[in-house]
Amino acid sequence: MPATPVAFAWTVRSKDENIRDFLVQHMALRRYQALSDLDHTELTRLLTDADDQARELLATLGFFNPALTWHHDKTAAPNASGHLGQVILDVQTGPAARVTQVQWQWQGEMTDPTSGVVLQSIIEKQWGLPPGEIFTQSAWDRAKNKALRQLVAELYPWGRLTQSQARIDTLNNQVSLTLTMDSGPVVRLGELKISGATKYGSQQVERLARLSSGQAYRQNDLLEAQQRLVLSGFYDSVFISLDPEGEQAQAPVNIEIKESLRQRWQLGVGVRSDSGPRLTAEHTHHSIPGLHWRAVSRVAVDKDLQSFGVELLAPPDNSLWRWNTSAQLQRQQQVDVMISSQRWRAGRIQMAPRIDRSYFAQYDVATQQNNPLGAVESWSGNFAWAWRDFDSLLFPTRGLGLGIELGAGTSLGQVQQPFARWLAKGLHIWPLGERSGRIALRASMGSVVIQDTRNIPTTQLFLTGGDNTVRGYAFNSIGIDLGNGQIGAGRYLSTGSVEWQHPMRWQGTTTDWETAVFADVGAVANAFHLLKAQWSYGVGARWRSPIGPVRMDLAHAQALNKWRLHLSVGFTF
Template identity: 30%
Template sequence: MQRWHHGLFVVLLLWGTPQASLHAEEIRYRVDIEAPDSLDSLLRKHLDIVKALDNPRLNRNEWLRLLGEAEQDAQSILATEGYFSPQIDIETDQQDTLSHASFKVEPGPQTRVAEVEIEFTGAIHLEDEHSRVNKLKENWALQAGAPFSQDNWGKAKRTLLSDLIAYRYPEAHILRSEARIQRERNQVKLRIEIDSGPVYRFGTTRIEGVQRYDAAIIERLNPIKPGDIYDQNSLLRLQTLILESGYYQSVEVSADTENGPVDAAPVIVKVSERKASTLSTGAGLSTNTGARVQLNYEDLDVFGLDWRFVGSFKVEQLAQSLNGQLQRPQTENGFRDSLSSTVGRTAIEGQTTTIFNNSLKRAWGPRRFEQFVGTGILFEQVDLDGAESSNKQVATVSYGITLRRVDNELSPNRGYLLNAQVAAAPLDSLSDGKFVQTYIKGQAYWPLAERTQLITRLEIGAVNGGNAPATYLFRAGGDQSVRGYAFQSLGNREGDAIAGARYLLTGSAELVQWLTREWGGAVFVDFGNAADTIKTLKPVYAYGLGVRWKSPAGPIGADIAYGQDTGEFRLHFNLGVSF
């Protein structure tokens, strides 16, 4: 039997040993396939004669029938990938105990898109949506010159239709579609006609599943007003807001476009409520503060007013804390009010800090542009190894903003995050000295290629004024700061301790190469330091390698970093996006 050898081809060897045939006719069946890498798995998966090898009832008559149909079968499979003029040679070898078929496939040139014609009818024209139509055409996936396949053709149509359904036109549908193949030119002309249907508007909202908690919690979160134009993003946004409130374990938000009127489609919210109170425990490990155990308590109906209380007791090797926060449901004006109290102790780099802090905070705005104002009073005791201890009291007011402009908050690929805060102790009568603290942190995500991503980070802090407490000063180093250096090991040296400083500057540039959809490798450079003057703020550097995993909870990373100034390697772990 003849064999072929070519550098562009791989050989796929498939064996079938049906038990029935061995016992009855003692015949083995075998198929060899030579085809380009991109097509050999396709043929292996879909060729009927290959699939029959796993059938224990395969016999000689069935084998001969499949052989007779094999060429047409292979042509049909290759046509789905745009190969309409393949050369398929099949050689057979029939022996007493072996039936063997050998396929050699020369697929020929792949068909490419020569012309695309997309037509729209329906309200999309009546609503003067010419810019929308142009954008849909520009985003069409199979532009002229692109390789054609049935799979890509189907995906392009589904994407186009999904874009219309998600935006204003939930009844959009394809009237007709056609792919005209020109075999002699290896070209295809595509034509698709879509009826957008009418423009839908939202009606009133109906809430189902409410038992423990007041439906007003959902009503105050709802940004959708009767008469608003239908948009799936609005429904998804409402679903997210309800889940983030913390009162519900599952939420489903939809619009009844089938039974409701076009100009008032009801919005239906179905919820499953969480238990009123829960108690949980946990354990973990941080390369910053060591091993930890934690006890959490949550009550979602404090005073019978649907106020939410969240408390936690956390013990770590380097830090211990007792926290409690009372949160009021969002008001009709969109304000989110909370009252917090914290007792904590940290012992890091020779500085032991004990605090008692109470704060009142009001936040508002969507996650894309979130703001807050707050006020608080802090009592602090600091003990430094080899230096004097101190006790301070400050009353502060604060303001902050957070901008989120990323394509996916859980695992961003493109966009940026920015957080800016200012805190001030303006009155000598309430504080041991006046000061202003300013802090800015930004992180940007840049897709350089399909699986290559650049992540940059910059962090700046400054304290101006008098006797600021250690809680408002800066130290650097650790997992989310300058990797390669111990947690908060960069700052002012006082006695045998590293104390906080007035100025902070850290940054990072990280290149991530995703090897699969979930796993990737990273190389990075970190820099930064903390000092009492800008002149003495000299950054130190670190270099490292890491592994990344896109887990369901967000990106998880493990890094090995080398600190240039210390000459030491350190291991770091990080979870999620810290904004």
């Protein structure tokens, strides 16, 4: 393919490749290269303007005294159409300007020493461009936006940055910053103005939102109310905001919702990294006639797993507790063993953005291929609790999550034995800095206490391995070695993972992509002292998609000496 004709060749030379690429990309000379009718007089004028533009661009990066040398070789013709020769810019940026001081001025009700001084101190201490830092326009903009977000996050939603100034001493490469922030009044929530509630009523919206008139404004309270409404499944979209036309000190809250259809079908085709192509179908009825509960039916089919489930869920009460009952039938290939199982459950559940609780009675029955005992049954009473304290429930970058499941019951049939089961898990995301990413530490541990594990369904025991546990191994392929290549579930489980997640940057700006380096470990055994670690390690990529993080991991299973690709979507804890 022939090269695109240009009027002149254009090159930037600099010791810093980022500076070179930045100028080449943003300077107007690149655009004028395509003008075939350009002459020497016009090019000379453009080079004068280009010098000013280059200095302005370098100033945005903190270089206010660059040495720029232009070369215009009129005899050098890059091709037949390059009749104006070659233009070369040599760049010596000189030292970057650094911030020497930051002066704050505060206005509004946050100047009250009893309420606003703490927030003032937090904003000033966490200021993103402190003395000693290199001044750039992008860093200046980011720091101001962060300070404003901190101001309006609690109590002061009408806060604004009324004035900002960067005084630059170009001779000494120093910058002095001045900011004036007006908090406005302390705001409390007023009445709820709900629009769009027709099929399911305004009372249900109020129960799920849990926003009461008179409570202090917190931006996070509005976001959590929005999440509760969306996660309920009754609404396709929810938008919650303060009414700017209302009273400033006690602002009304606008809740705009779009209700879900009373019935909905969802069909899906996908690929699981552990079992290949997967077909799914789901039907939701949001208000069963007469009962007014929500019913969700699901079917999923792939090479290793075929399942059908039905769940009935009552509307939430004033404390967000909901009655629920469910049934699930499943046929699963676990390594070389086929297991058919049923699970029936009834109880109550409370789901919130930060804390989930549930208690329920459960009946299990499982039949394992070539098992002379046939179907094995049990019933149990259970309690589950999960707590999340992450900065974002969709794309967390810091925080802690803890969860525990407790159960006790007895096996059924000719041999009846009591048993107890517990499982604990945790996730800690530890930030290392804006440019350094974060460390994610994950761990889980559990056990089943019973005299003989053969007398309870294998679904009450433990297996591990797969996308969200020990990558590099197939789903639930780590367990007890039964001989002849067969793997069985065990009474003890232990897993752990450490992962470094690092943001990818392009031309100084953070993108929606991240890289990951990780090591996973897991073990299953019938005795605690027999737990034998199965290690894996690998690298991965993360993409912040509209539906949540998409994870792509390539992991090496140490015990198998094999690599495996894992794909998954979303963040769950």
